[in-house]
Amino acid sequence: MKLKKRFTTLLTVILALAMILALAACDKKQGTDPSQPGAASGTTAGSSPGGDRAIHVYTRDAASGTREGFESVVGFKGKLTEYANEVASNGAMAQQVGQDINGIGYVSLVTNFAENNLKPLKYEGVEATEANVINGSYTLKRPFSFTTRAGNDYASDEKKQIVEAFIAYLADSKEGREVVAAAGGIVEIETGKPWSELKAQYPIVDKDNSALEIVCGGSTSVEKCITAALESFQGIAGNVQFKIDQTGSGDGWTRVLGDEKDGPNASDIGFASRDFKDTEPVDGALRHGIFCQDAIVAVVHKDNAVMDLTKEELYSIFTGDTGTWDAIGR
Amino acid sequence: MVFRNLFRIAGVLAAVMVILIIIFVTSRGIRPFIGGEGGRLDLKEFLTGSRWRSDQGIYGLGFVIINTLLVSIAGGVLALPSAVLSAILITRIAKGKVSVFLTTIVETLAAIPSVVYGVFAAGKITVLVRDLGHLFGISTYGGNSSLAVILLLAIMTYPTMTTLAVSGMRSVPRQLDSASLALGATPTQTSFKVIVPAARSSIVTGFTLGLGRAFGEATAVSMIAGNALTGPTWNPFDITRTLTSTMLTGLHETTGLDYEVRFSVGVILMVVIISMNLLVAAAKKRLEKKGGAAL
Incomplete structure (x- = not known):
């Protein structure tokens, strides 16, 4: 006892x-x-237990680029419902929504839907396919933009030439686009020009460039694509060195054309996972544009009857205004 | 002399490491609260808040502390009886090879990396909890819940507790055992009324170490906790958020305040673990005092 x-x-x-x-x-x-x-907002039946048809909202962590893209396209930044399940990666999102009959989340287009018991939802009635992203009909997407420094603002002429050559490889060449596509970016490969044709305009790639370093800054979301592109470019451009210092879209313009362009974090190419804003004029740049796109797909469990959702419906689900699948009415 | 100095150096090194870690984490951890200039955090709101919305710049850790205490203690308490019973089985009932075999299994469990436990939990425990919720007509977030975390932590702390309990019971003097049996107690009575009390010190130490693991477990827990944005979570079928999952989720991608605040969470986690250890140590002391008189 x-x-x-x-x-x-x-x-x-x-x-x-x-x-x-x-x-x-x-x-x-x-x-x-x-x-x-x-x-x-008493309508949030999604608070969890209770109600068999309560919607369970899944979100990525606040640092995620996919989340930033999804929230900015659907337009609910900072308004996410209090009752959301936060996951740390694209894979975790796919797995967890695939286990939850009432769940809804969002993943990148390259996700294997069938393997995770997921159903990709149509957005505004348009199916999420690469073709639809490229032809512009699927709009739950964001551009990966780049900009260089101003033409007369490079430390040396060699640096300027090698940056120009890399941009041509990244954005125009078939080979560069293939690499970007393999890293998850969506871009039309067929219309790209063979690098063997393009390189004639950039004689610098035939020299030994191991003393040159291309510094990239800006969006973290583009990191995978540009790392892959730079790694393959290194082999065909005289072993040029590179540094990828991605901190967020906001720094893409600032460190190349804005306040920090001459500071310790100055970069040669700035990236943003959105269009450059009106407050970020890129007219002076050597070259600017979009090198690929990233599509995000809203997903539900494969046994969920819902097939497609509009922007308004996604907004109301992810802000918690709509709390049950019955209210969606499909 | 040489050896004594070697041991001394080892001891000092260990102490210095602990102090360095505390100094480093604390000095980073207080940054979000000093330096003014708007956007910085209010310490009181940080310690007592009930919302963690890094997207809105709201960092309230109060509910996370409570959630962490709840799931860790519940997991530890759930594991303790199974650990003690297993230890009795291994040391008192199972003979020879069976006992060795069981010991090996427990030791293997202790050696499995936490990420492996995490994958198992995300694939199996959550499904179990989901189906259990279904049975009661409760719709869960695919099984991600407090309950799933508690079950996981129970499994993860069980080997530590069992190993300690086994070694405690093995070191109980043979005479106590024989005396009890000679006085007419059955083997079962002997196990529960003589061996377990005599080994209580090890059992409590095992409990403390187990709790430490439960509090500190990050990888596996953050895979199934659901990382709720508000709380505290009272419903075992609802999603939760722990101190470790808060530190870990999104760590690799984030910058600025959202990054620095994780060190503050780390400071709180250390404080929670240290106070928990002190508490258990105090309880153990009282237990010993009373037990000493009884034995």
Whole structure:
């Protein structure tokens, strides 16, 4: 009996502590929640248990480029429902939504839907395919933009030439586009020109360029594509060196043409996973444009009856205004 | 003399490492709260808040602390009885090869990397919890929930607790055992009333170490916690968020305040673990005092 008593004492102490903390938090929660913006909106049946048809919203973590793209296209930045399940990667998103009959999330187009029990949803009635992204009818997408420094603003003429050559390889050549597509970017490969034709305009690639370094900055989302492109470019451009220092779309313009262009983080090519804004004039650049696109797909469990959703419906689901699948009515 | 100095150096090195880690994490962790200029965090709001919205710049950790305590302690408490019973099986009931075999299994469990536990949990435990929820008519986030985390932590802390309990029970003097049996107690009574109390010190140490693992487990937990944005989470079938999952999720991609604040979370995590250890140590001391008189 003594033994039991002793363990009971130990457990009681621990549980008591937990309860005290719990109660303290309970007060706090009741005290602050109603005043919190967005916490109320009684329609959020998605709060979890209760209601067999409650929508379960899945989101990527706040640092994710896919999330940034999805939130900016659908237009609910900062307004995500309080009752969302946050996952750390595209793969985790695919797996978890595929396990939840009431779940809805978003993944990149390259995801294997069937393997994860997912159904890709049509957006505004248009199926998510590469062809539809390229012809412009599928609009849940974002461009990967680039811009160079101003033409007279490179440290040396060699640097300027090699940057020009790389941009031509990345954006115009068939080979470059193939590499970008393999890394997940969506771009039309057939219309690209063979590099063997293009390289004639860029004699610098035949020299030894191991002393030159191309510095990239800006969007983190483009990292995979440009890393792949630079790695393959290195082999055909005299072993040119490169540094990929991606910190976010905002820095893409700033570090190439804006305030930080002469600072310690100055870059040769700036990238953004969106169009450059009006406040980011790229007219002075040697060259600017879009080298590929990235499509995001809203996904549900394969047994969910929903086939397509509009921008308004996605907005209302992800902000928590619509809490059940019944309210979607399909 | 040479050896004594070697040991001394080793001890100092270990202590220096701990102190360095604490200094480093703390110095990074207080940054989000100092330096003014708007956008910085309010310490009180950080410690007691009930919302974690990095997209809106709101960092309230209060509910995360409670969630962490709840799931870790629940997991530990769930594992403790199974660990003690397993230890009795290994040391008292199973003979020879069976005992060795069982010990090997427990040791193997302790050696499995946490990411492997995570994959298992994301594929199996969540499905189990989802189906269990279905049975009660509760719709879960595909099984991602407090309950799934608790079950996972119970499995992960079980080997630590069992190993410690086994070594504690093995070191109980043979005479105690024989005396109990000679007085007419059955083997079962002997196990529960003589061996377990005599080994309680090891059992409690195992519990502490197990809790430490539960509090600190990041990879596996963040795969199934769901990382709720508000809380605390009282419903075991609802998604939760722990200190470690908060630190880990999105760590590789984020920058600025959202990155620095993770060090602050780390400071809180260390404080929680240290106070938990002190608490258990105090409980153990009391237990020993009472037990000493009884034995």
